[in-house]
Amino acid sequence: MALAAKDLNVGDTYTECLVEDLKRTQIVMYAGSSGDYNPVHTDEKFTKEIAGYPSVFAHGMLTMGMTGRMVTNYVGDGRITKYGVRFTSQVWPGDTLNATATVDDVSDGIVTLSVETTNQDGVVVLSGYANARVD
């Protein structure tokens, strides 16, 4: 269901839990579908011994993709017109992520949302915006 401008108010929020206890297998699935096989996402040995990180970590685009699910569930299928994010902190296996969209503006048939995804410690891992057509 698409959103109707008359039902939206600045400050309205919509939240979804994106993932609980992020599994390494989910990250492997994202590597396979996206084609980004950077070993820092799937190869623990390389990541610890060569790249210098404590473990593999998720692709930023996996977090953006999961956050996009929250956005499309909110605004409806095929309604999104812009979507952009900054990756502000890494996402690790075991993380639990929640994403929130907040209505910043509704005008000319377009809703402007600010989008934020946080981990179980309240750290913002992704921060951005989305625009979508509304009725």
Add this chain to the structure above:
Amino acid sequence: MAVNKFPVEGSHIMMFARSIADDNQIYYDADYAATTEPGKVIAPPTFAQSSAQFDPDYFLRPKLDEDWFGSGKEATGIKRESGSGGGGGGGLHAEQHFEYHRHIGPGDVLTAEVKPGKTWEKEGKRSGKLVFSETITEYRDQNGELVITARGVGVRTERPVDQ
């Protein structure tokens, strides 16, 4: 990444949707999709990123005749150049932006043209000097129409990000 031919296929969209844990039926069930506003299967908003699959030279995919920097028996298959910074193969992804002119779906055949954007530097508290570089990717369909404009920002760090 520049791509001459990116055929958008239903099974790829289904697998991509699974990989972002999105079970929306519009991404795999044509009968269901026919009942929705778009009226057909469409791709999730970040799907264009998987055009990497269709870039023959994509550097983050192992190739038969080249050494791969991920682990085999040893932690890496190649010697890394010194001073290449933390983050492994290609630095880290700092930002990604998409503008959708039309939603793509199975049957579309896209091209992707990459244009360099700005580069800039910043001193990071947790990772030393940061070098940012921007690329603009224009995805066009089989009719030459612009369907998605993407802007990515990558960052190379002087050392791995402190945890």
